[in-house]
Amino acid sequence: MHREIDVIIKKLKSDLDEMDSKYLAAFYKHEEEIKHMLSDITQTIADLKKILNSDDMGLFSAYKSRNAEFRRLPPKLKVTLPRFSPQKIDKQHISVHFGSLSELSIKTKEQNYTMDSSSTEHCPPERSLIDVPQIITEIKTDYKYAETVSCLSYDDIWIRGNSNILKLYNLQRGLLKSIQTKSRNRAYDIAVTGNGDLVYIDKTNRTVNIVKNKEIETVVTLQGYTPRGVCGTSCGDILVALNNDDWATPSKVVRYSGFTEKQSIQFKDNGQALYSSGCYTKYISENRNLDLCVSDWEARAVVVVNQAGKFRFTYTGLPSSTKKPFYPYGITTDSQSHILIADLDNHGIHIVDRDGQFLRFIDNCHLESPFGLCVDTRDNLFVAENKTCKVKKIQYYK
Template sequence: MDPRTSGQDVLRCDHCEDNLAQMFCSLCPVNLCKLCVGEHVTDISKKHDVLPLNLRKSMIVYPLCKIHSREHCETHCEDCNIPVCSRCVNSDKHKRHFFTSLQDLLNVKKKSIEKEKKRLQETVISTFEEMASDFKSQLVGVDEQYEKLTSDVTKDGEERHREIDIIIQKTKDEIQEMRSKHKNTLNKHLNEIEKLIFDVKESLSEIEDILQSNEVLKSLSYEIRSDKFIKLPPKVNVKPPVFTPSKTQGQFLNLFGSLSHLSMTTEKHVFTMHSSEAVSSPKVKPLLEVPKLIASIKTEYSELYNVTCLSDEELFTSGNDNVMNIYDPQGKLLKPIQTKSGKNPFGIAVTRSRDLVYTDPDAKTINIVKKKNIQEVIRLQGWRPYNVCSTSCGDLLVFMSCEDKQKSKLVRYSNFSKKQSIKYDDQLKPLYSYGELKYICENKNLDICVSDYGAKAVVVVNQEGKFRFRYTGHPSTKTEIFNPMGITTDSQAHILIADYMNNRIHILDQDSQFLCYIVNCDLYFPWGLSVDTRDNLFVAEFGGKLKKIQYML
């Protein structure tokens, strides 16, 4: 058998296609036998780096520069977000730009992909397989349950007069229809789960290919997609109907029993994390009966509007100034950042990659702060952006109002491209009032919470923008006007709302149930709110103070 046409062929030279490959050129890249090395390197139109074949897997295949075709890119320009070669780095085009080693980016990306692989293997696919097994188990007993049901009906029918045979047959037909609907429902959900399992396996296969590959762009272009698998479809419980024989003597129709309805219910289904992922499931924390004021910080602002936690050790703030300040929890000013336009910012947020984002209503722009540079990432026409929130999946939620002073909406941006617009409820009535004083946060259950000062309400919609509930204050205080300003959420999916004029903070659960107030801690016109990873609450007071409060154990 010709080894070149067999499935067990060894690696051969890409030039002569006959001899065994003993070398490879990492820059071309091709496999070479020793006889063809000389001929290969005589091509002076390209650079060459010929190495023994056993070093091939350890070599990184850098992409070729799009401008200098003979150069390989080993650096990434942060400002332009592209790979660049050494000649590009020193060019005027990239003057004063920030650069990162592609090797470092590759290492970080590979770790992220490894984590994704582990997550899919240990948690996602096993959960889907468990759900599929559950549907299969339900299917096994369906025929037996319905056969018994049919038998019970038949037995009862035989004890009745022939005049009711037509009713018996009608009931049997209903049973068959319910059986079909029951099985179709289970099969439908089983098919959905098996499709998800197939998709996960395809993702794992793609990940394996990337992890085995040394191509930088192949890894860098991979988009993390496990988040879309984490939101599980509902767990469907279908119960067969129950036949109840008639015990009533009298009217003809009452001589025969009746069927209950086919019972179908859904319950929320969540992933059971393996031990390696158990840290991501927050433990239950009780609320303190009396919250504690931990620290009170006097900031540089005469009016303080916003605070958001950049980390547990850094607080990003803004107020009536064109400078945004970063403080540590002890009140030390770590870094001032002046806005690009010189105008005051309105809303601020921190992305998953810890970049700072702020809105500039006057310039109609959303801007991102990367190291020392401020980049305009979104410019609006006819709309002014006010508050902004960064979501768990990396999207931006931006609240904006039309310049005609009639319309407001909430817009989701993914990679700075418009993805979703939320304006109306199911009756096509506006969800939000017109005006700038709106604060946004995303809850742990992916609900979007907006405090609407103009409407004196908090409006909550789900991830798809469907209305869930509206909170207008606790019923016991209806004589007081609810003045919602800042809003935030914590690890328990509590919703915390600053009640500006009443000097208190409302705490709700994720389904709008009022839990308690924070009314002490010397609160004075609380405006902006943020919670760190330890569930410490930071309150930006209108008068310029920043307060740290412990409200959970």
């Protein structure tokens, strides 16, 4: 048995090294069509690291390598590696490690590397919405009501509810881990980073906190603003939606890189506020085309800006698809750059495309007060229901 485990561990480390030094680097910061593959590789790396740090035999035995999928690189990539000095570098043995990818530049030219000749497809492939979305599985949480859900892997999800305890659930095995917030205040939003770390915001003491293993570190402390929504980005930054304390100044979205403020998004070019003021929660998600999507409950709208913070459009719901006014809650995006929005009062999920065009309203699956949303790297939708305290995993693509 120990020999079999050693073989599995060796294979895990081999897969991790291959993806870490080759495939993730090759896809990083490339054109929009491979953003889905980047997310998939990053999530898989986090999953592999989790398995290697675990003593759970079930995770070892259930492991299936996906490296064959990641060998199908797009056909016209040229990877230019950073220059190093003064040492002379053997180009045949260069290893680019995860965490230092910002120095890479990738240009679209004729390929100059070996690739499987059978693979000429681009990512992500176009997918079609199914006519009738269906529940794959569901779990009952221990909260009185569930609010936010964030995917750690295909089967492991972090959930935030009505207490100061953050809980990690596995869809098959139930509760895996419980973490109490550092201040013992209730968390107001959560997100999982590309490294698999959990980030949460503490509205009461105005902080952004990161959980690594069981250690909690406060990485941002705010003055004059209160954090109300958080998400990770494809490049490793963190986006935080902030409400001003005076309730008259419009809210804003701040990008943190290395937990240092890098960008502030608050107004349109004409000086008009992008987001409402006041104390209401604003959930946020980065789309695959790098747009920033904010669910603004007070404004009854989803506001979308591009990566530079320039206003693109506002989505205010589709009256013909709902009976009650549109008040958006949780928000997430998928591999097709579709935006999914929780409509709690109408017990459904809006799906719109990257330009704000309405595509579908999911009102089956017996949804009751959907609040939090997230999508895994296989485009399965997780819905946290505020009323039933359940989390449902839903298939909505063919």
